[in-house]
Amino acid sequence: MQQKRIIIAIDGHSSCGKSTMAKDLAKEIGYIYVDTGAMYRAVTLYSIQNKMWQGSALDEEALRCAMPNIKVGFKYYPEEGRSHTLLNGQDVEKEIRTMEVSGKVSPIATIPFVREAMVAQQQSFGLDKGIVMDGRDVGTTVFPNAELKIFVTADPKVRAQRRLDEIRAKGDSTTTFEEVLKNLNERDYIDSHREISPLRQAEDALVLDNSHMSIPEQKAWLIDRFNSIVK
Template identity: 50%
Template sequence: YIDTGAMYRAVALFALQNGFIDVDFFDEKALIQHLDKINVSFSFNSKLNTSETFLNGKNIEREIRGITISNLVSKIAKIKEVRAKMVELQREMGKKKGLVMDGRDIGSVVFPNAELKIFMTAAFEIRAKRRFDELKAKGDNTSYEAVLKNIVSRDDDDTSRTENPLIKAHDAVVLDNSNINQEEQFLIVMNLVNEKLKS
């Protein structure tokens, strides 16, 4: 499982750590010049039963999930050179097949010929509540209102950007998970996978 949003979050963290970006400042040229110094990878943590994100060999999973990075990531994701590098890495990972890749342009740009594309969506308020609960469980004191504002803003930024905007691929199956739990989602997705395997 590859969370491609985590890749852009990793780049945002790199930019923040190197002084290329902050809330009211962004040196795009400096970041572009340092893209070759960024290596994003994933490793499965069997104890936690989850995939973790690494930046230049360091586990950054916790660092990239806070509201600070959430507020910066759309600025990073708009940059053509950043997107080109991430898409190249994602396509390289996809060569191995047998992969679930989650991201805002996976079905439309990265793998337009993927065997199965699912466009997962949910109401803003529900997404915000889920994210707020995740952050709270990790000890982050960000308010629900700040999380909601961030989600609405990121969706707006990502759907209106010129470089690989967030759109539903024409052949994607829409799955609105606003009112279903994870187990129900899993069963729906597995049915879709099994249908594809039969065809």
């Protein structure tokens, strides 16, 4: 008998490794992976590239007018075993991970017309099920009826160190731990207090605190939960 296909929603705080675990899980079970955070980062990158910022002030009207022209997608690279984010057909995976984008993505993600456009794109990805999607509001707003919901969290200092390690691995030796921790705490506050789709744990979500878990331990935990639903 063919195994039923489901939607897996993984939400949680930034730098918890949600994307890594979601990618690994999708690869393991043969599902499509969708990184919703990368989608908002792509919109943020578009706003930066098109000079919509004056200091910390965003020209929202300019972004509103541009939204119909912003298409975010994903391309899978077999040789890497992962997907890259595409902005209007261009691979922007490296560009969306900079600190400049990190510092502006939370304000962008609070804008109702941005969220409406991205949620519509995200929901279109799930029409055939068989997807793993991670973000801030996947289990509460995008797919409230997802069969498996995971809420991931970890100690802020542990998360900041993980994010700094990522930045260092990409050749940035100037960003400090304190800068990353400050940015992470600011993003947590904005994400949790925004009016539109705030970050919160869905009532039926399973909590995964991975502060002291290895990646193999997380993977085993997720596979176990997945199997308990599809079998």
